[in-house]
Amino acid sequence: MVGHALVERLLAPGAGWEVTWLGEEPHAAYDRIHLGRVLDGASPAELALAPGGYPGAVVRLAEAVVAIDRRARAVTTARGATLSYDWLVLATGSRAFVPPVPGAEGPGRFVYRTIEDARAIDAAARALPPGARAVVVGGGLLGLEAGGALAALGVGVDVVELAPRLLPVQIDDGGGAVLRRMIEARGLAVHTEARLEAIDDTPGGAAPLAVRLAGRDALPASLVVIAAGIRPRDELGRACGLPLGARGGIAIDDACRAGDPAIFAIGECAAWRDQVFGLVGPGNAMAQVVAARLAGDLDASFAGGDAPTRLKLVGVEVASFGDAHERTAGCAAVVVVDTERASYRKVVLDPSTRRVLGGVLVGDASDLPRLAGLVGVDGAAPAHAVALLAPEGAGPAGAPPRAAQVCTCNNVSRGALCDAIAAGACDVAALKQGTRAGTSCGGCLPEVTEVLRAELAARGIAASRALCEHFAYTRQELAHLIRVRRIRGFDALIRDHGRGLGCEVCKPTVASLLASTWADHVLDEPRVHLQDSNDRFLANLQRDGSYSVVPRVPGGEITPAQLIVIGQVAQRYDLYTKITGGQRIDLFGATVDQLPAIWAELIAAGFESGHAYGKAVRTVKTCVGSTWCRYGVQDSVGLGIRLEHRYKGLRAPHKLKLAVSGCTRECAEAQSKDVGVIATERGYNLYVGGNGGAQPRHADLFATDLDEPTLVRLVDRFLMFYIRTADRLQRTARWIEQLDGGLAYLRAVVIDDSLGLGAELEAEMGALVGAYRCEWRAVLDDPVKLERFRTYVNTEEKDDELRYVRERGQRRPAHAHEHPDGRADGRADGRADGRASPRLRVVD
DSSP states (O other): OHHHHHHHHHTSTTOOOOEEEEOSSSSOSBOGGGGGGGGGTOOHHHHBSOTTOOTTEEEETTOOEEEEETTTTEEEETTSOEEEOSSEEEOOOEEEOOOOOTTOSSTTEEEOSSHHHHHHHHHHHHTSOTTOEEEEEOOSHHHHHHHHHHHHTTOEEEEEOSSSSSSTTTSOHHHHHHHHHHHHHTTOEEEOSOOEEEEEEOTTSSSSEEEEETTSOOEEESEEEEOOOEEEOOHHHHHTTOOBOBTBSEEEOTTOEEEETTEEEOGGGEEETTBOOOSHHHHHHHHHHHHHHHTTOTTOOOOOSOSOEEEEETTEEEEEEESTTOOSTTOEEEEEEETTTTEEEEEEEOTTSSSEEEEEEESOOTTHHHHHTTBTOTTOSOSSGGGGTSTTTTTTTOSOOTTOEEETTTTEEHHHHHHHHHTTOOSHHHHHHHHOTTSSSOTTHHHHHHHHHHHHHHTTOOOOOOSBTTBSSOHHHHHHHHHHTTOOOHHHHHHHHBOSSOOTTHHHHHHHHHHHHHOOOTTSTTGGGGSOHHHHTTSEEOTTSOEEEOBOOGGGOOOHHHHHHHHHHHHHHTOEEEEOTTSOEEEEEEOGGGHHHHHHHHHHTTOOBOOTTSSBEEEEEEOOHHHHOTTOOSOHHHHHHHHHHHHTTOBOSSOEEEEEESSTTOTTOGGGSSEEEEEETTEEEEEESOBOTTSOBOOEEEEEEEOHHHHHHHHHHHHHHHHHHOOTTOOHHHHHHHSTTHHHHHHHHHTSOTTSOHHHHHHHHHHHHHHOOOHHHHHHTOHHHHTTOOSBSSOOOOOOOBOEEEETTEEEEOOGGGSTTOOOTTBTTOOOSOOSSOBOOOOO
16 A cells, blocks of 8 residues: 555656556555455455556566665566666565464464455355354454454454453553443454463364463364564565664665665555554655655655554544553543443643643544644643533534644645645545545545535535536436436437546446436447446356356245256356345356356246346345244235335346335344335334445334335335435435435425425336336347357357366365466456456467
8 A cells, every 4th residue: 555655656747757566466556454345245456546557657466576686776576587776665564473372373274464365264254154253363453354344244253352452552441441342242252461372273173273362261263363463574675684673674764765775665664763653644654755755855754653543443433643642741631431422532631731642532533633633732722621522522623723634544634635625626536636635545535525515615615516527417417317308328418418438437327327217228239338347247247257147036935946947057057056145046157158048047937137236126035924924914025026026127326125024023134124114913114224234224214004005105206216316326324314304304205295206206116117127038139239248259269267166065266275376366367357348369
C-alpha cells in the first residue's frame, strides 16, 4: 500500500520519472486493511488499489529482488534480471511474526498477512465440519479482523492475546474492557494475559489441534491463525550493509534516506529513530516525503507517526489520538462510559486541564476529527472538560478546526479538503483525486462527504449526487428519464442526457434500469455490452475463471426427479456441488462453452435461471409451514413459491432476498431479508429492509395481519418504489435509512398511497411479471446469443488452463502448492481474475 502511495505521486502528470516497480507477490498493490474481505469472497481485483493499473510504470509482479549492489546502483531479481537505478526505494513491508513455540508450524496452522494467506484460511475454514473452532493467536488489528472473518463463516473463534487487553498498542485498559465486551457479544471468546506455550497435534481427539496456554486449559482447534505481530522485511538492507534499527528495520533519517544517498526506505520495513510503524498512515507520510525529495523539495521531512488512528474491527469502531496512554507527566484523564450505547470515550489533558493531549474512542468514533483537531491548542478544553465527551459536547465548538485530520491514512486535514473544494472540487471523486483522501482504506469517505456538503452548502451550492462523470443525474433521475421519455437504449440516453462514452459505473446501472423498466433481455444487442462480467454469461464468474450454475428452486421445494437431474448434470460435467443458504444447489466449475449444454438439460427437467449472477430477486426462502410442521399456522411454502414465481427475474439496484416463515418461530429467517413474511393466525406480518452480509440489519415491521392479496399489493409497491428511487448498489436497508422520513415516510407512500403512485407502481410490476421469460431459455432459442458462449473467438478448442484436485469426493481449484508449476488459483497461467469475454488463441 505504501509503494502504491509513492508510485501514484511519481506518475503524476509532469513528474517525468521512469519507474520500475518490483513485487514479490503475484498481485499488484491491494488493500491489506480489508484483507478479511477475501474470506467473504472478494477477489484480488476487488481489493486492488489501482484497478486500472499503473500506466507509465513498468510493474514486475512475482519477481522478488534478491540482492542490491550499492556501488553499481543495481538490483538483481529472483528471475536473474539485473536492473540499474538512479534512486532505489525499499517498500518491502513486513512479515508475520510466528512465536518460537513447539508446533507453531505445520498443517492447520496459518499466518494472516497476504491474499494467499487469507485464501488458504478461507479454504480451510469452509472445509470445517459444523461446530468446529478456530484459535486466533493475537488480539491486535489483524487478529481481530481474522477472527471476525472466521466468525462470519460460522466458525467458533477463540482470540488469544498476551497483553492484558485487546489492541494493546492503540487503546487503554478501559477502552480494552469495553471492546472486549463488544467483541464477545458478537460471539468471539477472548483470552487476555494468555501466553502461548505450544500447538499440539491431537489425532483422535475432539479436534485435530490443541493450543496450550501457560497455566490454563488447552483450547481445542480445527485451525489456528497466527496474527501475533509483524517483523520488518529488512533482509535486503541487512545484506547490502545498510544501517538497521535497534529492533530491526532499515534505519532512516528524517528524509527517509537509508544510509545511502541513493536509497530510501518507507513503510513497515523502515525504522525511524528506532521506531517501526505498523499502520498505513505513517507509511504514506514517508512516501509523500520521498516523492517531494525526489522532486527537489529538500525541506520535506518525516515527523513521526502520531497521526490519529481510526479502525473498524468486527463491526466495532475504535480510534486513538495523541497521548492516548497518559504518558505525559502530571496529565489528567476524563472518561465517559455509556454502557447502554456500549461506548467508551476518553480525553487526556495536560496538567493545566486546558489543553487536549490525546484520547481513546471505542464504539462510536465519529468525534475523532473534532477531538484530534483540539490536540495542543491552548484553551481548547472547556472549564468542565467532561463537556468535550458528553453528547452535547460539540455544541459551541461547531465544526472541527481546519487542522483536524479526516484521512489518517494519507494525512489529509479538513483544511486541505476545504481548500480543494474552494479550488473547484465539487464532488467526492474530485476530492479523492486532488487530496488522496479516502483512497486507502476508505473509512473516512463519510466524513469527506460531510465536509463536501457542509462547504458547498456554506457557499450556497448543493453537493452533486450525479451517478458519474458521464451523467449529471442521480440513478433515481435517470430512472425517471427512461420511463417518462421511453428511452430504450444506452446510446440514446447518453446522447440526449449525458456526455462521453460511459464507464463501468453508468453502463451496468443503465442496463439494470432498462431491464427493470422494459423487461428486455440483458443479452440483446446492444445492451449486452453494458453488462457486468456475470451478466454477460448469465453465470457467476469464479476465482479460477470458471463459472457456477444455479437453477431456481422456488420456495426451496424440489422433486426427487429434479434432484436426480441435478446430480446427473453434476456428474456428467464433474461440477462441484453445494447446497446454499438460500435453499438452492450451486454447481461450480463449468467453463463458458459448457454453460448452454448444462442449461439445456436443466431446462428440459423444468428448471429456470436462478438469477444468482444478477442484481435481481434471488430466492424466497421458506420453512415447511402448516404443510408438515405442527407449529405452522399458514402455508408458507405455497406462498413462498407464488412470491418467487411473481418476482423472479426482477432487476433491482442490488440483489433482493425474500423469505416466508409459517409461524413466529421464524425458521426461514424472514426478519433478515429485504422482504420478510411471517404467518399469524389472522394472516401475514410484513417486514422490510433486512439484510445479512458485512453490515447485517434486522428488518422493520411494516404491516400486520395482511391477507395474501393485500400482502402482494404492498410488496409490489415496495419493490417498484425501491427500484425507482434507490441509489446504485444500495441495499433496501440503507435505502430506508436514507429516505427523508425513513420508515414512516415509506409506510405513507406504500400503504397510504400519499404520493398517488400506488396504481402506477402496481401496473409497472404487473407489466414486468407478464413479460417474464427465463433468460437461459431465451439464450438457447437464439443462435446469435449462443455464439457468445465459447472460450476462444477463433477456435472451438476448450479451456485447457484450468487445474483441479479432488477433495472429499469432488474437484476444486488447485492451490499454488498443489501445482507442479507452482501457479495459483486453479489456472495454469496463474491469472486470478478470470475473464469477462471470449479470448483470442494464437496458434503457432
